[in-house]
Amino acid sequence: MQNAERKCRGFVALLLVGLLFLFAACNGSRELYDLGIVLGIGLDRSAEEGAVDMTLQLASGLQGEPGGGMGGLQSGEAFINYTLPGDVSLSHFRQFKLRMQKEVYLAHNELFVIGEPLARAGIGPYIDFFLRDPELRVSTNILVAKGSAAELLAAEAMLSEYPTLSLSQREDSYPLSGATSRCSLFDFVSAMASECRCATVPMAELQAGADGEPISVFNGLAIFRGDTMIGTLTQEEVSGLLFLTDAVRNGALRFSVDGSVVEVELQRSKTKLCYTVQEDGTADILVTIRSGGRIVSRAGGAAERNSIIRAGETRMQEEMLMTLRRAQELHADIFGFGDAIAKCEPDWWEVHGGNWEANLPRLRFAFDIVLEPGEL
Amino acid sequence: MLHDIFRKIGYLIRRSQQPGNAHEEAPDERKLFERLELNKERIQSYYGNDLVLRACNVGSRAALLCYIDGLADEKFIGDFVLVPLLRPWLQQGMRLSHIKEHFLTAGDVKETDALPLLLGSLSAGDCALLLDGEAGALLISSKGYARRGVEDSTTEMTARGPRESFTENMRTNTALLRRRVKSPDLLFDLCSAGRYSKTDITIAYIRGIAQEETVAEVKRRLAKIDVDAVLESGYVEQYVEDAPYSLFATVGNSERPDAVAARLLEGRIAILVDGTPFVLTVPCFFMETFQGVEDYYARPFFATFLRVLRFAAAIVTVLLPALYLSFTIFHQEIIPTKLLFSMVGASANIPFPELLEMLLMSFTFEVLREAGKRLPRAVGQSISIVGAIIVGEAAVSAGLVSAPMVIVVSFTAVCSFMVPAHNDAFTLLRFIFIAAAGWMGGVGVLLCALCLLAHLASLESFGQPYMAPFFPLRRGDLKDSLVRAPLHDMVARPTGMTGNRRRVGGNK
Numbered sequence: 033m034q035n036a037e038r039k040c041r042g043f044v045a046l047l048l049v050g051l052l053f054l055f056a057a058c059n060g061s062r063e064l065y066d067l068g069i070v071l072g073i074g075l076d077r078s079a080e081e082g083a084v085d086m087t088l089q090l091a092s093g094l095q096g097e098p099g100g101g102m103g104g105l106q107s108g109e110a111f112i113n114y115t116l117p118g119d120v121s122l123s124h125f126r127q128f129k130l131r132m133q134k135e136v137y138l139a140h141n142e143l144f145v146i147g148e149p150l151a152r153a154g155i156g157p158y159i160d161f162f163l164r165d166p167e168l169r170v171s172t173n174i175l176v177a178k179g180s181a182a183e184l185l186a187a188e189a190m191l192s193e194y195p196t197l198s199l200s201q202r203e204d205s206y207p208l209s210g211a212t213s214r215c216s217l218f219d220f221v222s223a224m225a226s227e228c229r230c231a232t233v234p235m236a237e238l239q240a241g242a243d244g245e246p247i248s249v250f251n252g253l254a255i256f257r258g259d260t261m262i263g264t265l266t267q268e269e270v271s272g273l274l275f276l277t278d279a280v281r282n283g284a285l286r287f288s289v290d291g292s293v294v295e296v297e298l299q300r301s302k303t304k305l306c307y308t309v310q311e312d313g314t315a316d317i318l319v320t321i322r323s324g325g326r327i328v329s330r331a332g333g334a335a336e337r338n339s340i341i342r343a344g345e346t347r348m349q350e351e352m353l354m355t356l357r358r359a360q361e362l363h364a365d366i367f368g369f370g371d372a373i374a375k376c377e378p379d380w381w382e383v384h385g386g387n388w389e390a391n392l393p394r395l396r397f398a399f400d401i402v403l404e405p406g407e408l
Numbered sequence: 409m410l411h412d413i414f415r416k417i418g419y420l421i422r423r424s425q426q427p428g429n430a431h432e433e434a435p436d437e438r439k440l441f442e443r444l445e446l447n448k449e450r451i452q453s454y455y456g457n458d459l460v461l462r463a464c465n466v467g468s469r470a471a472l473l474c475y476i477d478g479l480a481d482e483k484f485i486g487d488f489v490l491v492p493l494l495r496p497w498l499q500q501g502m503r504l505s506h507i508k509e510h511f512l513t514a515g516d517v518k519e520t521d522a523l524p525l526l527l528g529s530l531s532a533g534d535c536a537l538l539l540d541g542e543a544g545a546l547l548i549s550s551k552g553y554a555r556r557g558v559e560d561s562t563t564e565m566t567a568r569g570p571r572e573s574f575t576e577n578m579r580t581n582t583a584l585l586r587r588r589v590k591s592p593d594l595l596f597d598l599c600s601a602g603r604y605s606k607t608d609i610t611i612a613y614i615r616g617i618a619q620e621e622t623v624a625e626v627k628r629r630l631a632k633i634d635v636d637a638v639l640e641s642g643y644v645e646q647y648v649e650d651a652p653y654s655l656f657a658t659v660g661n662s663e664r665p666d667a668v669a670a671r672l673l674e675g676r677i678a679i680l681v682d683g684t685p686f687v688l689t690v691p692c693f694f695m696e697t698f699q700g701v702e703d704y705y706a707r708p709f710f711a712t713f714l715r716v717l718r719f720a721a722a723i724v725t726v727l728l729p730a731l732y733l734s735f736t737i738f739h740q741e742i743i744p745t746k747l748l749f750s751m752v753g754a755s756a757n758i759p760f761p762e763l764l765e766m767l768l769m770s771f772t773f774e775v776l777r778e779a780g781k782r783l784p785r786a787v788g789q790s791i792s793i794v795g796a797i798i799v800g801e802a803a804v805s806a807g808l809v810s811a812p813m814v815i816v817v818s819f820t821a822v823c824s825f826m827v828p829a830h831n832d833a834f835t836l837l838r839f840i841f842i843a844a845a846g847w848m849g850g851v852g853v854l855l856c857a858l859c860l861l862a863h864l865a866s867l868e869s870f871g872q873p874y875m876a877p878f879f880p881l882r883r884g885d886l887k888d889s890l891v892r893a894p895l896h897d898m899v900a901r902p903t904g905m906t907g908n909r910r911r912v913g914g915n916k
Contacts, residue, residue: 061737061849063761064752071745091749139741140748167741197745 068134071111072196074181075158076147078117084150084158087115087182088128088136089196110193115182120158138167142200144174144217145181148235148254148261156224156259163221170218173203176254176261178237187238187248199248203234212250212270213279224258228370228388230362231256232273235264255364263362265355272355275321275348276367278303285325287347289340295329296344296405307369309377313384313391317369320400321348327405337405345401352399360393369395440521444470444540451536454527466493466539467502475535481552485535488514489548493537504539504546516549528606558584563828564664566702573663574685578608581665581680581687585612588669593617596680599630601644605637608682609644612668617675617906622870626677626690641681641688648679648690650868655833658869660692667701675906691872691905694864695889697829698722703892711892719890721826724819725834729766730841730853732816737762738849754810763846765809769817770842772799774835777821872904 074087092112114132118124125136144162146155162168177184189198206212215233223231232253238246253265253273265273274280280301287294301323308316327340359366370388374381384391440447451474452459460480462473471493475485492511508517520526521544526536533551538544558580561573574581582596593615600606609630613623629648638644645659646652660676662668663685668678671689679688698718703711735742736751743751758765776795796818803809820838824831837860844852867874877885882903887893899912 061763061846062740064736064740064748064755065758067740067752069745069748069752091752137740140745142745169741 062135062137066135067137068129068132069137070141071194072143072145072185072199073138073141073162074113074115074145074147074177074185075120075150075155076181077150077153080117083117083119085115085117085182086120086124086128087113087145087185089113089185089194090132090134091194111195113182113185120161138162138165139169141168141172143196143203144172145177145184145196145199145236146174146233147177147181148179150181151176151233151254151256151261154258154260159217159221159259162217168217170216170221172217173200174215174217174220174233175199175203176233176235178235178251183238183246184236184248187246188241190247195248199236202250206234206250211283213253213273213277220256223256226371228365228374228385229368230262230364230366232265232366233261255359255362255366257364262364263358265358265366268351269355269358272351272353273366275301275303275352276305276319276355280323284328285344285347287343289343293329294327294340294343296325296340296403297328298403299324299326299406301325305369305372307373307376309373309380309384313387314394314396315369315373316396316398318398318400319352322402323348323404325403325405341403341405344403344405348401348403349399353397356395356397360395363389363392365389365392438523440523440526440538440543440545442541442543444472444538447538447545448472448474450523451527451530455530459530462490464490464494466507469502470540472538473535474530474538475550476530476533479531479533479553480535480550481533484514484550484552485548488512489535489537489550504537504542504544507537508546512546512548514548514550518547520545520547531606555580561664564662564667564701566700566705568705569702570664570666572665574665574668574680574687576683576685578610578680578682581685582610582612584665585669585672585678585680588665589614589672594672597623597627599627601630601633601635602638603634603636605639607638609638610680610682612672612678612680614672614675617673617901617908618677619675619906622691622905623677625870626679630679638681640684641679641686642684644679644681645688648688650870654863654867655836656694656830656864656867656874657833658692658867658874660689660696660829661686662689662701663687664701670701670704673911674901675908691869692874693869693872693876693902694867694874695877697827698890699888699892704895708892708894712890715890715892718826721823722830722834724823725827726837726841727853727857728820728823729770729816729838730845730856731850732812733762733766733842734845734849734853737846751810751812754812757807758810759807760809762813763842765813766817766842766846767839769809769813770820770839773817773821876904877902 068088068090070088070090072087072089074085074089076085076087078085090112092110114128116124116127116131118127128136163170175184184199185195187195189195190202192198192201203212203214206214212234213232215231220231220233223229232255234250235252235254236248236250239249241247252267253270254261255263255265271280271283274283280298280303283298283301285296285298287296301321304320306318306320308318310316365388369392370381370385374385441450448461452461455476458477460475460477464471464473473485473489473493475482489512492513493507495511504519508519518529520529526545526547529547530536533553534547535550537546537548555577556575558572558575560571564573572584574584586594591614595613595615597611599609599611601609611623611626611630626648630644633644633647635643635647641661645657645661649658651658660671662671668687668689672678676689676691679690681688698715700714700718703714706714736755740748755762760768773795776799780795800809800814800818804811804814824834824838827834841853841856844856846852848855864875865873865879873880876882877889884900885902887898888902896912900909901911903909
């Protein structure tokens with residue numbers, strides 16, 4: 033009996049050891065120095081029909097010397113940009129691998145930059161490849177370059193050696209200060225899959241720096257319906273979007289009171305939206321904002337505190353109305369109103385949701401804004 | 409020479425155990441003869457020139473006092489054996505029993521007529537007195553060989569607490585225990601093991617606390633030891649342990665009397681082996697090795713912190729190199745981007761694959777550690793410093809290994825010293841985990857960890873689960889596990905060790 037048990041145990045042990053060999057997929061080790069670690073990917077319209085110029089940014093100090101004859105090679109001190117035309121496919125990446133003599137490693141990619149012309153033409157076919165790639169993180173940020181993505185990736189970075197890291201970090205941190213919105217690959221694809229929602233992607237452009245060198249600056253947002261860019265929001269309109277989507281935590285609000293410029297630093301801003309649907313297919317939306325803050329600048333004049341607060345609240349409302357008007361003009365629900373109503377009023381949405389884009393200009397808004405600056 | 413003596417003693421013992429070996433006609437060679445000359449020749453045939461034979465007259469009878477030079481205390485023999493024997497008023501025809509009862513002032517005196525016993529006592533440092541015309545001898549305990557005094561513990565040093573440690577002398581060790589547990593319930597049962605070494609082994613336990621079944625089991629296992637010699641407690645450990653093929657020792661050991669006394673008071677049983685300062689204790693738990701004796705002398709919060717630190721260090725010791733390897737060659741996506749830059753930059757010009765580099769570094773460290781341990785202390789320290797600083801620095805400068813690899817292996821090495829009891833097991837496990845990580849990455853590490861946990865959970869030590877109080881969960885015992893509760897809260901002895909669990913109160 034004991035012998036049989038012992039044999040049985042031995043058999044199980046052998047079976048388990050044998051099963052270990054089935055982990056063949058795990059036997060894919062890669063040495064660090066074999067990896068071409070991609071930090072950023074840029075996509076631009078190519079001169080060739082049906083192709084895009086893909087730019088990969090790699091940290092140059094880690095990758096060794098680039099090979100000769102590299103087409104479109106741009107290098108700084110800390111990074112190298114490789115640009116090759118293609119159709120964003122495996123063979124396209126294989127071309128990169130052959131040129132770099134490194135394995136293209138996308139797991140640490142921080143940023144997608146899409147050139148505006150390509151964005152207006154539609155990026156769906158190219159994004160699809162990255163969505164299917166198991167290495168790439170869906171938390172990667174997306175950015176639209178006003179002009180060429182390759183040029184933006186080659187521009188001097190601020191506060192970082194790597195342009196992609198600089199841009200990505202700014203995209204992560206700016207919403208907190210009310211400067212711009214953030215859009216990840218996941219957000220973008222979610223908006224693409226939504227029946228009514230449009231994605232907003234930050235836009236960046238090159239401007240001349242103090243020393244004449246071009247530097248990248250965030251300016252406005254691109255609005256996408258599906259995979260195609262349909263319009264933009266100005267920097268002022270961005271602020272209204274952030275208020276309406278409860279994305280502002282801290283930020284500066286600048287306005288005039290009796291001819292004097294006043295700035296209020298917002299703190300702990302909180303937005304709530306309350307939806308009331310109507311039988312005629314319209315909806316009333318009450319926007320409630322409670323925000324703390326402090327008045328940091330009163331250039332001239334001695335306006336009363338209450339006047340400053342009222343002016344601040346009015347300014348916040350104006351910014352939101354500006355954004356709403358722009359969105360209604362484009363028939364683009366960039367705020368997620370449709371998704372929210374579909375969730376809280378499913379029966380109503382069943383009837384009226386099908387024509388949401390047409391109904392968007394008929395939405396009515398009311399505002400309840402309370403600004404409570406801490407000091408005068 | 410000693411080998412010949414042991415061989416002959418063994419031969420005599422074996423002959424005595426064989427049935428039908430007695431020759432009725434021939435005199436029994438195991439017994440002493442009446443003629444002193446014959447006995448003298450037989451004793452001389454076993455020993456060389458270290459045998460001291462002192463012929464004298466006791467009363468009017470010829471007598472022979474014999475002992476081994478260097479093993480027996482000559483001053484003791486002179487004061488307590490020879491002086492009483494050579495009194496002029498000793499009567500004629502005096503027998504050994506009379507001498508033992510009325511004249512010898514030595515404490516431990518036995519009478520025998522067996523030659524093997526006499527030879528064994530001589531080898532142990534006793535002296536033997538033989539009288540002409542009497543087939544017997546007095547064995548007088550006169551052990552006086554050179555022995556080390558009670559010194560500081562070198563393997564379990566503490567900042568607070570007693571300094572003294574066990575010695576190679578078993579009697580000294582039992583006295584050290586008796587000094588701490590003065591109760592008459594502390595019992596010492598003597599036995600011996602080793603066909604040739606005849607090593608004395610003492611089983612120590614506290615009656616009323618230790619379980620009788622466990623004591624009986626210890627005795628049964630000790631009685632089963634059938635080996636030429638027991639030269640250290642490690643021999644006994646390997647013969648009595650539950651899982652001889654496991655990497656983990658299921659028998660605890662300590663060279664500190666206070667630690668062993670504390671374990672006895674928890675219901676454990678100590679095994680003291682003559683000739684070694686390391687005392688074994690059973691049953692042994694895995695968690696026991698993370699409990700330093702100083703934990704109980706320090707404040708409970710800091711003691712708990714130290715235990716958590718030791719536990720974390722043990723995990724680092726086993727897993728850190730393997731995890732580093734699996735992250736660098738399989739799961740680079742887990743490494744933060746900027747850290748990855750540093751690591752890639754550091755390993756850019758290293759000629760070896762990461763796995764080989766890790767094995768080389770770990771192997772080099774083990775070589776340095778072993779060399780440092782074997783060499784004289786001063787040289788050993790130099791070797792460690794040279795190895796750690798110069799060789800490591802030079803290897804990085806020469807581009808043979810990367811700096812992160814040196815950091816990982818060095819930190820692992822430092823952590824490995826925090827749990828010295830499992831150092832051997834953890835060292836081997838580290839290499840197993842490295843191999844698994846090199847083969848299958850995180851999946852390999854996970855599989856190995858599961859196997860290790862399953863193995864640990866399956867181990868037992870003298871009927872007690874090795875992983876208690878975690879597997880099986882014994883809530884009451886958790887107070888003295890990873891956490892060290894205040895002493896007044898630890899009212900019960902560990903579960904399963906004793907039927908008398910309450911150790912606080914009730915005894916006033």
